[in-house]
Amino acid sequence: MSVARAQSKLVVSRRPLHKTPVAVANACFIGTLLTDVTYWQSAEMMWADFSAWLLFAGLVVGVLAVLLALVDLFTGRLSGAARSAWPSLLGNLIVLVISFFNALVHSRDAWTSVVPTGLTLSVAAVIVLLLLCLLEWSFGRNRVEVVE
Template identity: 45%
Template sequence: MANAVYELLNPVPFGFFVATLIFDIIYARSAEVMWVKGAAWLVTFGLLFAVIPRLINLVQVWITGRRYSTTADKLDFWLNLFAIVAAIFNAFVHSRDAYAVVPTSVWLSVCTVILLSIAHVVIAAQRSAPGDVIHE
């Protein structure tokens, strides 16, 4: 059951954080306050959806699956954790006045998306490595 919840919720924060980055870039180019307010909501929802998969991953990688977890699983966990920390800082930046958000929010959004992208690539490479058996 935990694997099903993890696989269902794990990609959701990535979408929210990419949308946050897009909204931050649009705001930086247009100075229309609506975009930065939307980005604040997106980063908040992304963080809400990021908590449950990370807790499941914490238990699977570090507590119950120490013998079965790979280096890629641990790297994925740390990259996601650092991305969440960057997103938390980004949420605090978005709580400021709209004109005080740029450029910090853009850089934090870029950092979050890059870290999550690397984490997804690491897991995808692990799953497609030759000789590995995928358990379904």
């Protein structure tokens, strides 16, 4: 086995486990906002159903992502970034709490399942996600490391 191949296996084994589930959960929460806005404009019940399903999927995958983030944090996969991982973890927990209450609101019937409370909670969750993106960008955690 060559040295480059051994180093590449080592780099892959140290990749954080939580990144993919976080991206899927975030996509679900952003999709919830989009379907809520569409329901608000059209009053077509299908869009409220889509929102409810996206919230459910986002919550399930988001809880998995938080658990994997804790595993990453305590097993040393985030060795150099452990200090800057806590705000991200807490921000993702805030998004999950907002989305949980949003799912409770979306469980109601008809117009009140989305407008105005559900739509407001969807906007709040996406704003927190945007703030998390800015926070991670400011920490410079999105740099690509080249292993030679």
